Amino acid sequence: MTQLELREILSPNHDARPPGQAVDILLLHYTGMKSAQAAIDRLVDPTAKVSAHYLIEENGTAWRLVPEERRAWHAGISFWAGARDINARSIGIELVNPGHEFGYRPFPPAQMASLEALAKDILARHPIPPRRVLGHSDVAPQRKEDPGELFDWAGLARRGIGLWPRAGAAARSWSLAELQAGLGRFGYEVPDHGELDAATRTVLIAFQRHFRPARIDGTPDEESAGILADLLDQIG
Structure with missing residues (x-):
């Protein structure tokens, strides 16, 4: 597994988590911008009022933007399993990718290797079950598409991060x-x-x-x- 070295550029866009709130969701995004620098600039811009805890570039370079104990502003209007303040209970990771608007493309191996290392580090610190390793489009399906269909959820699950259907899952005739x-x-x-x-x-x-x-x-x-x-x- 890749040994991750985190660089740091701190965003002012965060606030306190509610008292006693555990982190129980790992939320993955793509940046959906034309370049890594454009994404970083936006995530640290106080007028943008958006952020994430981490960002990983396509070459695997990883940045810490917000301390994990703080609530970053990445999920927006969202919902999962009865909860609406997803920011309060999640850690957000942005993966540099132009997204569907600017030329969506696969996530390179170096980027995925850094994500694996970072995610395993996060999961070692927080009680996040596999079923709560999610994409932005899971918690905000009416608004978001990221990280999208080219993201290797199956490969991540094989490495112990997230949930994936078992081979040969039988079709069901449900209403x-x-x-x-x-x-x-x-x-x-x-x-x-x-x-x-x-x-x-x-x-x-x-x-x-x-x-x-x-x-x-x-x-x-x-x-x-x-x-x-x-x-x-x-x-x-």
Whole structure:
């Protein structure tokens, strides 16, 4: 595993976590900007009012921007498993990548190696279960796409970071209401009325982007239901 050396450029954009609040989510983003420097400049700009705890460049260079004990401002309007102040309970890592707007591309091995080292270091300090290693699009599916379908969630899970469906997960013939209930149980904010509305389709797209990146169409199909059933079985 890569031995990580952290550089530091501190952002003023943070505040205190609520008293007694444990960190129980690791939230991964892409920067979605044209360059690493543009992203760093924005994350340390006091007028931007955004930040993250860490940033990792494509060459693997890693930066600490906000101390972990402070609440960085990276999740925005978000939700997971009943919680809305995701910033209060998470550590945010920004991965330099132009994103879907400026030329989305795979995350290089050096960047992923640094992420693995940093994530394992974070997980050693905080009680974050695999099911709560998430992407920005998981907690804000109506607004965000990152880190996106090219991010190697499967490879990260093989290295002990995050959750991934087991090979051969059986397809399930679930009703839409059952699928919505399963997505809600897993943590997503999703309607429960049994109708395929725009909000439900967007959540399905976020789920597929994370757990079935080969086909992202928002269709409530049996394969998606089977993957979700397997994940729910893993978390108990």
